[in-house]
Amino acid sequence: MTLPTLPPDVDEIVPGVVADRRYLHENPELGFDEHVTSKFVVERLEALGAEDIQSGIAGTGVTALIHGTRGEGKCVLLRADMDALPILEETPVEFASQNPGVMHACGHDGHTAMLLGVARILTERRDQFPGSVKLCFQPSEEANAGGAKPMIEAGVLENPHVDACFGQHVMSDRPTGEVWVGGGPIQASADMFTITVQGKGGHGAIPHTAIDSIMVASDIVSGLHKIVSRNIDPLDPVVISVCSFHSGTAFNVIPDTAELKGTVRTFSPENRDLAEKRLKEVAEGVAAAQGATVTIDYDRGYPPTINDDAMSALAAASIAKIVGEDNVKPMVPIMPAEDMSYFLEERPGCYFMTGCGNEEKGIVWPHHHPRFDLDEDVLGIGVAALAQVAIDYLNAES
Ligand code: NI
Numbered sequence: 001m002t003l004p005t006l007p008p009d010v011d012e013i014v015p016g017v018v019a020d021r022r023y024l025h026e027n028p029e030l031g032f033d034e035h036v037t038s039k040f041v042v043e044r045l046e047a048l049g050a051e052d053i054q055s056g057i058a059g060t061g062v063t064a065l066i067h068g069t070r071g072e073g074k075c076v077l078l079r080a081d082m083d084a085l086p087i088l089e090e091t092p093v094e095f096a097s098q099n100p101g102v103m104h105a106c107g108h109d110g111h112t113a114m115l116l117g118v119a120r121i122l123t124e125r126r127d128q129f130p131g132s133v134k135l136c137f138q139p140s141e142e143a144n145a146g147g148a149k150p151m152i153e154a155g156v157l158e159n160p161h162v163d164a165c166f167g168q169h170v171m172s173d174r175p176t177g178e179v180w181v182g183g184g185p186i187q188a189s190a191d192m193f194t195i196t197v198q199g200k201g202g203h204g205a206i207p208h209t210a211i212d213s214i215m216v217a218s219d220i221v222s223g224l225h226k227i228v229s230r231n232i233d234p235l236d237p238v239v240i241s242v243c244s245f246h247s248g249t250a251f252n253v254i255p256d257t258a259e260l261k262g263t264v265r266t267f268s269p270e271n272r273d274l275a276e277k278r279l280k281e282v283a284e285g286v287a288a289a290q291g292a293t294v295t296i297d298y299d300r301g302y303p304p305t306i307n308d309d310a311m312s313a314l315a316a317a318s319i320a321k322i323v324g325e326d327n328v329k330p331m332v333p334i335m336p337a338e339d340m341s342y343f344l345e346e347r348p349g350c351y352f353m354t355g356c357g358n359e360e361k362g363i364v365w366p367h368h369h370p371r372f373d374l375d376e377d378v379l380g381i382g383v384a385a386l387a388q389v390a391i392d393y394l395n396a397e398s
Contacts, residue, residue, distance in 0.1 A: 001177050004323045006380045010387070013120055014380040020044070021113035021379060022095040028084030028102045028109070031140025032147065034060040037082045037112065041137050044116050048123050050135065058150035062137040065160075066122045068394060073131025075160045076393050078386055079148075079167040079343060080115035081108045081141035090370035105372040107170035107356060110379060112137060114168070117383035122390065129394040134162055138339075144190060144301045146339035157346055164311055165349035166389050167340050168382055172367060174355035176375040179323055179385060181316040181352040182331025183309035185267035188239070190301040190337035191276065194261050195220060195283050197247075199292040201256035210254040214247050216292045217258035221245065223282040224262075231278050238275055239265040239335065265335055267304050276300075305341040307331070308348035314396060315350040318388040323381060350389075354382050 006014070020040075027036050038060040045053050050064035057063060060082070089096050089103040097103045104110075119135050136156055139147035156162070174180060197217045202210025221242045232238045240262065247258035264279065266272040280296055287294045312331075320328045331353065340351045357363055358375035365371040 001175055003177050003377055004327070004381065006384050009121055009124060010117070010380055010384040013117055013383070016120070017113050017117040017379045017383060018376050020116055021109050021376065024109035024112055025104050026095045026098050028097050028099055028104045030086060030102055031083040031143040032059045034082045034139050038062055038137070041082070041112065041116065045119060045135070048119055050119055050123065057154050057156060058139060058147050060139040061147055061151045063156055064119070064135045066119065066126065066133045066135070068129035068131055069126045070128070070130035073129070073394055074163040075132045075134055076390050077134045077136050077157070077162045077165045077343065077347070078115060078118060078390060079136040079138055079165060079340060080111040081138045081147070082112050083108055083140045083142050085142055085368060087368065087370050091373050093373065103370065105369060106142065106367045107172070107374050108141065110170050110356070110374050110382070111168070114379055114382040114386065117379065118387045118390070121383060121387045125387070125391065129391050131394045132160060133390050133394070134160070141339050144337070146302065148339035148342040152342055152346060162347055164393055165343040165347045166311070166315060166386065166393070167351050168354045168386055169338070169351065170356035170374050170378055170382070171353045172357045172363060172365060172372060172374060174353065174357055176355050176358050176377045177323060177381065178327045178329055178355040179319045179352055180329045180331045180355070181312055181319060181350065183307045183312035185304050185306045186331050186333050186351060187305035187338045187341065188265035188267055188335045189272050189304045191264040191272070192261070192299045192301060193264065193279060194259065194297040196295045197258045197287060197292055198294070199256050199258070202254045204252035204254055207254060211291045212254050213256055213258040213292065214254070216287055216290050217245065217247060217260055219286045219290070220260065220283050223286050224279060227275060227278045227282065231274065232271060236268055236271055238271050239263070240275060240279070265337070267333060269304070272304065302337040302339045303341045303345055305338050305351055306344055307350045308344070311348045312350040314393060315352055315389045318392040319352065319385045321388055322384045354378055354385065
């Protein structure tokens with residue numbers, strides 16, 4: 001596809017953004033261990049003349065401010081995640097990971113490099129906006145004990161008070177040049193559960209004297225799969241998956257315990273509450289009916305990522321200025337969770353998906369794959385798009 005013509009100031013810095021991305025790609029670090037990355041980000045921000053640079057937030061997080069010269073105004077937060085994954089890289093690129101077993105296989109190297117590019121553009125365009133831009137480089141998105149929540153708890157949404165949040169994720173299954181934007185729920189929540197069934201052990205040949213934990217747990221698995229089909233509105237999707245089932249050690253012993261582990265994914269707070277409530281009722285009820293008991297450990301992970309409608313409309317209009325209206329696509333929700341959700345729970349905003357796939361270049365591998373790569377042509381597009389969103393937001397009425 002034809003790539004958009006970038007604004008001249010963005011076009012000029014693209015080689016620098018590419019170089020930053022390659023440096024970050026070569027030096028990937030796992031969540032909360034982004035020390036080299038964080039230091040690199042701070043050095044770049046210092047060189048640019050960004051203000052109020054703060055590091056060590058929630059471990060390795062970094063924030064900085066860029067003040068516009070058009071007077072007082074709102075504050076918009078732009079967020080990038082910095083962490084890599086525990087994957088042994090298998091790409092042929094010359095800037096492959098120098099840290100064996102750790103790889104930027106989700107494009108967060110691109111996110112970080114692009115936000116540094118945005119910082120560079122906005123420091124040069126201070127005369128185009130009032131208020132301020134808060135740059136937020138977040139540790140650990142991948143671990144599901146992510147960096148967004150502790151950064152918020154550390155106060156990144158205040159001083160100055162943040163009014164809206166924006167960010168982007170590259171997507172290798174969508175072509176470079178297209179951007180996917182839309183309001184409403186865009187990514188699912190990710191909760192985890194462990195159900196331990198306590199029955200009564202016994203001889204495999206004398207089952208009537210035992211309470212068979214395997215059979216109780218099997219019935220619970222079967223019951224859990226009925227929650228989605230019978231209790232959940234089919235127009236608001238939910239996934240409940242039991243992904244681990246452990247019990248027993250011998251062919252002739254009925255085990256007294258069984259353990260189930262799984263995940264629950266939802267797109268709305270209402271369904272999230274309902275799925276948790278029903279899961280507990282089903283597990284407890286099924287166990288009670290057979291004389292067993294259960295202990296349930298239900299652990300809430302990332303909430304659903306929900307974009308604000310008005311902020312998404314604003315972002316779509318801004319991004320259209322960069323890639324053209326035809327290349328702004330309506331957002332298609334995806335099941336994987338994302339801790340940008342915490343920012344969007346606290347403030348209105350929009351998280352959009354920037355295509356980074358390119359079949360001609362062989363950039364077709366999915367995220368979290370050892371051969372994942374991003375088409376570097378996305379970098380300039382992402383910089384121009386996010387900078388435009390920030391400028392338009394700060395100049396908007398109200
Ligand atoms: Ni990611």
